[in-house]
Amino acid sequence: MRSKLTPLPKTKRRLVRVGLVFAVLCFGVLGFMELYAPSRQLNFRLDVTFEVDGQQITGSGVQKFVLSKSIMSFFPGISYDFDIYGDAVIVDLPNRSSVYVLMNSPRDDGSIDFDSGSYIFFVNSVCKLGEKAGKLGPAGYVRFVGKFTGSCDVEPKDVPVMVRFEDELDPATVERIFPDKAEQVLGADVKFIGARITITDDPVTAGIGDRLTWLSEFGSRSMVSGPSTTNPPFAQIIKHRHFREIEK
Structure with missing residues (x-):
């Protein structure tokens, strides 16, 4: 005796059709985005090395680099969206202040941008990905970029802004460290050796914030408040986002 398949009720058939149409639309949108506006991310470890009394000390931290082709790229000059998330790298030097390697790249003349400078292009610049x-x-x-692997040495001009605190509990005591003049701030027996980034699968x-308890989640805030001037103090230029960029 043959068994007959019981047809689905009309309501269920409609739901199935709607589900299939929705699935096709979703796959279509995903396919379009991958073809026209793909997005990729890389985790990279930044290693920063100093020499203290003949001994090399390295601090490391993993940050996330996100790159996508902008869906607004039909406008002139808009092709990519760049972002970098994570914490500033900390180098704990023995018997002296720790060094914080900020998420901020200096301008070509060495001055500091109120924002994050060109740090969002850090991986691209250091590894010469465009070339x-x-x-x-x-x-x-x-x-x-999404398939890129390996390591890249950071040239002196690309070294992010580095600082230390006289008192880590007081952000107003921040002081800048120049790579070629580290001994002027950290002591005569201290020398900056170099920095290197390596693509990694390690987590960010x-x-x-557990160490710098005064850090705010509002990254656009300056470390210390004060009136707007043409020559603000260093602590007023540095912002909370230079120590930590939280992924939205």
């Missing part, structure tokens, strides 16, 4: 990618279009470049470093 290595060749003549790929914007979408192809994003995919190339977090927890700097």
